[in-house]
Amino acid sequence: MYAYVGNDLVVRLVGAQAVNLSTGVATYLTGAATVQFRIQTAAYVDVAGETWPQAMSYIAGSEGNFLGVVRNDVALQAGVAYRFIATVDAGPDQHGTWDIPLPVLTRH
Numbered sequence: 001m002y003a004y005v006g007n008d009l010v011v012r013l014v015g016a017q018a019v020n021l022s023t024g025v026a027t028y029l030t031g032a033a034t035v036q037f038r039i040q041t042a043a044y045v046d047v048a049g050e051t052w053p054q055a056m057s058y059i060a061g062s063e064g065n066f067l068g069v070v071r072n073d074v075a076l077q078a079g080v081a082y083r084f085i086a087t088v089d090a091g092p093d094q095h096g097t098w099d100i101p102l103p104v105l106t107r108h
Contacts (some may be wrong), residue, residue, distance in 0.1 A: 085099050086098040
């Protein structure tokens with residue numbers, strides 16, 4: 001995943017799963033899950049220009065795929081280290097966090 005300065009960015013969480021703690025069986029998340037994301041600095045501080053967290057939408061019929069949008073007015077700078085942080089609540093004992101590096105580039 002990359003972001004470009006001055007552009008809207010579609011972020012995707014692909015193949016998100018929850019594990020049943022009783023059986024150990026993994027299942028793909030559905031639209032019943034609440035999935036949110038935020039963009040943070042390397043020091044885990046929210047980036048200015050948006051109210052965080054933002055909701056991600058489930059792609060109907062998919063196997064755990066969700067989409068979100070980072071608007072171009074979010075204060076991202078090329079060459080600075082950022083984090084894409086997604087959190088999931090899919091019910092009792094089904095909570096998760098994804099913490100993914102987000103490089104930011106300048107489009108040429």
